[in-house]
Amino acid sequence: xxxxxCGTSAVISTNNGTLCAEHFKQRFxxxxxxxxxxxxxxxxxxxxxxxxxxxxxxLSLLYILSKYFKKSNNIISITIDExxxxxxxxxxxxxxxxxxxxxVDYKIYSYKDFTGRTMDSxxxxxxxxxxxxxxxxRRHLINYAASEVSADKVATAHNMDDEAENVIMNxxxxxxxxxxxxxxxxxxxKEKGFVxxxxxxxxxxxxETMLFSMLNDINAIHTPxxxxxxxxxxxxxxxxxxxxxxxIGAKRNVINTMLDIKNQHVSKNGLKINKCRYCGFPSASDIxxxxxxxxxxxxxxxx
Ligand code: SF4
Ligand SMILES: [Zn+2]
Ligand SMILES: [Zn+2]
Numbered sequence: 001x002x003x004x005x006c007g008t009s010a011v012i013s014t015n016n017g018t019l020c021a022e023h024f025k026q027r028f029x030x031x032x033x034x035x036x037x038x039x040x041x042x043x044x045x046x047x048x049x050x051x052x053x054x055x056x057x058x059l060s061l062l063y064i065l066s067k068y069f070k071k072s073n074n075i076i077s078i079t080i081d082e083x084x085x086x087x088x089x090x091x092x093x094x095x096x097x098x099x100x101x102x103x104v105d106y107k108i109y110s111y112k113d114f115t116g117r118t119m120d121s122x123x124x125x126x127x128x129x130x131x132x133x134x135x136x137x138r139r140h141l142i143n144y145a146a147s148e149v150s151a152d153k154v155a156t157a158h159n160m161d162d163e164a165e166n167v168i169m170n171x172x173x174x175x176x177x178x179x180x181x182x183x184x185x186x187x188x189x190k191e192k193g194f195v196x197x198x199x200x201x202x203x204x205x206x207x208e209t210m211l212f213s214m215l216n217d218i219n220a221i222h223t224p225x226x227x228x229x230x231x232x233x234x235x236x237x238x239x240x241x242x243x244x245x246x247x248i249g250a251k252r253n254v255i256n257t258m259l260d261i262k263n264q265h266v267s268k269n270g271l272k273i274n275k276c277r278y279c280g281f282p283s284a285s286d287i288x289x290x291x292x293x294x295x296x297x298x299x300x301x302x303x
Contacts, residue, residue, distance in 0.1 A: 025182035035202055044073070049145065057201065058211045059218045062075070062077060064200070076105045081110040115294050125288065155200060159206050160252060164250075170232065172236070180262045183262055
């Protein structure tokens, strides 16, 4: 397998080309930058909070945004500590080491401070799949953290695989309102209390992000969360991977279809946004899922 640009040994072959290490790194960065340009994800002078778990994807995102936008923008790292022993504590150490080494300001917000409970504690008393509660709390805290640091936008390292999973999950659950909030830029309406989310890696796969981090010596651990792979998301993730091996380009097509539907839906219906009665953040109902969960956890003390 030869690099399509220089003819030396290739390290990867995907929809984005068959490339050697150097040309792969260049193409990865150029796809990220063209996604930012095409969807106007970052404007000059904006403060960008990078949601940084200390994992390979978010460190790669912080690396690229620092490299290209540090002079024109204010880049800050925000980390959500779910309280998962042996997993998040390790990635937080890596995140701190990285931010200190490259001079990036960072802030950490924890489930423990928000709900009084860590994720490990929540899983002991709460029935159901851990990721459902965890996802609700993380989305809420990311928005809270980004508002608190006065960010104009929050950048997440969601890649093509993550987004294809989200699209299929919303389709299976018949939740078009949630699906049209996906895409490279979510926050079509400027809403007080909601910091728009941007996804510069939307058109890059998990395999590409993993390779990019390795080639740039981004020292992330590759141990998955102990609760990962359970439930609905785990099932969808496995199915999408299987689909992609038999139908190359399936993930990209899923995302492109979602973007078409989103454009049509938003121009016809707009986006419906309510506000949570308790926290004032955007919510599909009168009380947001995070505030409901917080109340529920108060009633079931930690063991
Ligand atoms: S895998 Fe699930 S429980 Fe673990 S951090 Fe992700 S959402 Fe939370
Ligand atoms: Zn090459
Ligand atoms: Zn709320």
